[in-house]
Amino acid sequence: xxxxxxxxxxxxxxxxxxxxxxxxxxxxxxxxxxxxxxxxxxxxxxxxxxxxxxxxxxxxxxxxxxxxxxxxxxxxxxxxxxxxxxxxxxxxxxxxxxxxxxxxxxxxxxxxxxxxxxxxxxxxxxxxxxxxxxxxxxxxxxxx
Numbered sequence: 001x002x003x004x005x006x007x008x009x010x011x012x013x014x015x016x017x018x019x020x021x022x023x024x025x026x027x028x029x030x031x032x033x034x035x036x037x038x039x040x041x042x043x044x045x046x047x048x049x050x051x052x053x054x055x056x057x058x059x060x061x062x063x064x065x066x067x068x069x070x071x072x073x074x075x076x077x078x079x080x081x082x083x084x085x086x087x088x089x090x091x092x093x094x095x096x097x098x099x100x101x102x103x104x105x106x107x108x109x110x111x112x113x114x115x116x117x118x119x120x121x122x123x124x125x126x127x128x129x130x131x132x133x134x135x136x137x138x139x140x141x142x143x144x
Contacts, residue, residue, distance in 0.1 A: 001078050003140040004045050006088025012044045013037070013106045013114045019122040023058060034104040034116045035069070038090055041106065042076075046144050050076050069101050070137045077139035085138030086110070092137040101136040 015028065022031025026039045035056070039049060056068075069092055073079070077090065085091060087109055092101035105115035107127070114124045 001142040003078055004088070004143045006086065009041065009045060009088035009106065009141050010108050010114075012041050013108065014124070015044075016040060016116075016122045017114070017124060019116070021116055021118050021121045024053075024055065032116050032122065033118075037114075037116045037122055038104045038106070042141065045141050063099055067100050067137070069104070073137065073139045076142075078142060080138050080140055082135055082138050085135070088140065090139045090141065091135045092139075093131070093134040094136040095134060103134075105131075 016032065016037055019027075019029055019037070020031050021033060022036075023033050024036065025031040025033065026036030026043075028040055032040060035053065039053065042049060053072075073090065073092065080089065085107060087107050089107045091105050091107060091113065093103040093105065094101045095103050103115070105113040107113050108124055111127050112124055113127045113131070114122065116122045
């Protein structure tokens with residue numbers, strides 16, 4: 001797979017800024033959660049989603065033997081080492097120690113990222129050390 005142009009990924013993701021937060025939704029300007037943001041960017045950059053997304057819990061402290069989000073991304077995206085994740089990369093965050101990765105963001109610069117956050121909607125903010133140390137996986141969107 002050839003990676004999508006990072007500038008195009010970032011521009012597409014930024015077009016979602018201000019979209020209200022809505023659990024398990026994925027409609028730009030109407031509502032989305034963090035995964036819904038990634039799904040919407042995928043549809044605009046790559047095309048139709050390759051498989052339906054089953055309902056999922058909002059529990060950021062969820063534990064288990066499988067990294068469901070990571071496995072799903074690995075099926076359709078290009079995994080990269082965390083040290084190589086740059087602007088345009090999709091990153092998965094492990095929000096609590098020993099929990100599975102349950103939050104998604106898109107890097108927009110060396111120290112910024114965009115994500116959908118409850119009560120705030122889609123925002124772009126600094127990738128602080130607190131956020132950076134939670135990154136568990138990194139992927140690149142493939143080119144259409």
